Amino acid sequence: MVNNSRNSSFSSSPFPTDARELQGKRALVTGGSRGIGAAVVRRLTDAGAKVVASARTPVADFPADATFVQGDVGTLAGARALAQRAEELLGGVDILINNAGAARSFAGALAVSDEEWVDALNANYLAAVRLSAAVLPGMLARQHGVIVNVSSVSAYIAGPPMAHYGAAKAALNAYSKSLATELAPKGIRVNVVSPGNVTTPGADKVREDIAGHFGIDVQALTAGIPLGRKGAPTDISELIGFLVSERAAWITGSAFIIDGGETSFVA
Numbered sequence: 156m157v158n159n160s161r162n163s164s165f166s167s168s169p170f171p172t173d174a175r176e177l178q179g180k181r182a183l184v185t186g187g188s189r190g191i192g193a194a195v196v197r198r199l200t201d202a203g204a205k206v207v208a209s210a211r212t213p214v215a216d217f218p219a220d221a222t223f224v225q226g227d228v229g230t231l232a233g234a235r236a237l238a239q240r241a242e243e244l245l246g247g248v249d250i251l252i253n254n255a256g257a258a259r260s261f262a263g264a265l266a267v268s269d270e271e272w273v274d275a276l277n278a279n280y281l282a283a284v285r286l287s288a289a290v291l292p293g294m295l296a297r298q299h300g301v302i303v304n305v306s307s308v309s310a311y312i313a314g315p316p317m318a319h320y321g322a323a324k325a326a327l328n329a330y331s332k333s334l335a336t337e338l339a340p341k342g343i344r345v346n347v348v349s350p351g352n353v354t355t356p357g358a359d360k361v362r363e364d365i366a367g368h369f370g371i372d373v374q375a376l377t378a379g380i381p382l383g384r385k386g387a388p389t390d391i392s393e394l395i396g397f398l399v400s401e402r403a404a405w406i407t408g409s410a411f412i413i414d415g416g417e418t419s420f421v422a
């Protein structure tokens with residue numbers, strides 16, 4: 156297990172990682188500059204994969220053993236350009252982690268502008284559709300590939316008012332199931348991971364905004380998690396690291412909620 160960036164967004168999983176498990180695999184991780192995506196970058200590199208990660212904004216402490224590509228996956232051109240650059244840098248993409256996304260605004264459904272609806276769909280849903288379309292020809296030619304789409308418990312539950320975000324994530328789940336069914340006979344697996352409340356720069360800001368809006372303590376928003384704490388990005392990256400490995404060879408078309416028990420058995 157390599158850890159050249161402890162205490163940063165790129166800290167290793169607290170669990171031992173087999174450094175050979177993903178050796179020879181080539182991975183593209185969107186939204187890999189911080190939060191859950193940064194933990195996935197570290198988890199996959201620790202397991203021996205070559206990783207290209209993207210975000211719109213570069214970060215100073217990006218790990219030397221992965222490659223950063225700047226770009227916006229919220230546009231068709233941006234998604235296609237990223238996929239092409241990743242193919243050039245890696246020589247092919249065996250693992251695609253569609254993680255970039257965000258609940259950028261919260262408001263009742265009628266208060267969400269048309270631009271915000273389109274932005275939510277682009278960032279949380281269509282980015283995954285477009286990137287998958289771009290890397291799948293290579294995966295199909297090799298008859299091998301793994302896609303993990305990072306969704307949210309908001310795809311299942313109506314929490315704070317974020318209908319546009321929840322609807323985009325629910326579309327991502329439905330798309331992933333169809334894709335998994337279609338591609339299973341061709342050796343390609345597709346799964347969905349839906350986090351609950353995880354401590355990340357993006358989600359911490361959203362929770363602060365929601366607490367401020369309702370005039371409540373931000374701690375109250377996550378006080379009811381049965382396992383007694385918010386998730387760490389490494390809690391999510393550990394599941395993703397498993398799903399992309401051969402140990403998960405019989406898992407496809409599945410959607411995993413990982414939320415400390417907060418939405419137990421909702422789906």
Ligand SMILES: NC(=O)c1ccc[n+]([C@@H]2O[C@H](COP(=O)([O-])OP(=O)(O)OC[C@H]3O[C@@H](n4cnc5c(N)ncnc54)[C@H](OP(=O)(O)O)[C@@H]3O)[C@@H](O)[C@H]2O)c1
Pocket residue numbers: 185186187188189190191192209210211212213226227228229254255256257258278305306307308349350351352353354355356357358
């Ligand atoms: N943390 C949670 O509690 C939680 C809960 C449920 C679901 N999720 C999901 O988990 C995923 C990761 O969230 P996070 O909490 O780690 O968020 P975060 O801390 O805000 O990180 C998001 C990452 O995605 C990148 N990104 C966002 N929009 C992008 C775009 N249009 N093009 C390229 N990169 C983009 C960000 O970099 P730039 O901004 O520089 O582009 C950053 O690297 C998201 O899909 C989110 O919906 C998170």
